[in-house]
Amino acid sequence: MEHSLGTPPAAGPPAPPLDYAQFAALVSRSFVPLRVQPEQPDAFRGDIRTASSDEVHLSVVTADAHEIRRTPELVARKEARFFKLGLQLSGSGLLIQDGREAVVRPGDLAIYDTNTPYSLMFEERFTTAVLMVPHRLIELPTEAVRGMTATTLSGDEGLAHMVSGFLGGLAGQLDQLDGPVGARLARNAVDLVTTMYAQQLDVARDADKPHRPMLRRAQAYIDEHLGSPELNPTTIAAAHFISTRHLHAVFHEEGLTVSSWIRARRLDRCRRELVDPLSAHRPVAQIAARWGFRDAAHFSRAFRAEFGEAPTGVRARAIAA
Structure with a gap:
């Protein structure tokens, strides 16, 4: 300070x-x-x-x-x-x-x-x-x-x-x-x-974009199921009784894609746990798996691409602080 x-x-x-x-x-x-x-x-x-x-x-x-x-x-x-x-x-x-x-x-x-x-x-x-x-x-x-x-x-x-x-x-x-x-x-x-x-x-x-309530519902569903290996556009669309094509169109209206949104939300949850002192006892791979990343190498590459450093580096910096 x-x-x-x-x-x-x-x-x-x-x-x-x-x-x-x-x-x-x-x-x-x-x-x-x-x-x-x-x-x-x-x-x-x-x-x-x-x-x-x-x-x-x-x-x-x-x-x-x-x-x-x-x-x-x-x-x-x-x-x-x-x-x-x-x-x-x-x-x-x-x-x-x-x-x-x-x-x-x-x-x-x-x-x-x-x-x-x-x-x-x-x-x-x-x-x-x-x-x-x-x-x-x-x-x-x-x-x-x-x-x-x-x-x-x-x-x-x-x-x-x-x-x-x-x-x-x-x-x-x-x-x-x-x-x-x-x-x-x-x-x-x-x-x-x-x-x-x-x-x-x-x-x-909302008045001139009627798709936005559906977008919010889909995003809320994604947040509730981030750890599920079954989370994908098909299951999200089925849960909301719409076609996958319509789901993709809803996200596209906001300049988003379903897969990139899921990945970003999962990475964000992982980062939150990595810097949380209460999660310091959990291995990095366990945190990644908890939020839907089953392949540790893929998780590490995606994390570094998103945040500019490795998961272990983020955790070490948080502990040092």
Whole structure:
């Protein structure tokens, strides 16, 4: 965890606030490269506390008035692609991305994408919690989520209330994300955010895409039967009393294939177990078989292709953390 102000060690005085240069450098280290322009550089003071687990980062930012810009030049550097979900805790700001503008007030949630330019402007001292998640962990079509950037969700009602409560609580106990249950907390946060935006997208799109309820039912069935060796397009279609051709068409409408969806879901479940301390006693091959991979060599190749490293490497890194 990185500290500037924020949660200090149990003993000793809290760390001093950061000046403009220190804060600007820490912003780019904690998130992605960004341009920071304070209203009063000489008097500026800020603070960032960050914790991370399983590629998910949660930061709490407290700072004086300033503007942050993710410029086209910075986007062109091609760093890893992230969605950032901000929960405004105090003060207010303005988020601009993809031709949309959103005023964020305390309790509001707003998502933005590091893969396209954006600006954040704060005209007063503020505090915000920022959850940063790789694109591939948000199990929704990337372009669909980008259609929700720079729009706010009020944390006073519905799923947004649950998400804001969970993130707000986690922001107050960042050490939990760095601790032994950090991977589970990180995945819980991502699952809640994904569910919240899935609901928003369903409301917006179901009216003109009647195939989507069937798609959701098929995907839910896949999740319930991931460990079954009998899981394939034929059995999925039969369970829903449709032809395999129709099943493939339903997935194709969302730019998906049935087999790639099954494989991705199985790999994701395997990765979750590999980084879970409570599963450290299970051999890698046993975890793979549990989620439908009967051939260890095939599983290892598929896992490396999906995540860029071997299953044993992911487990070793999680244990070391």
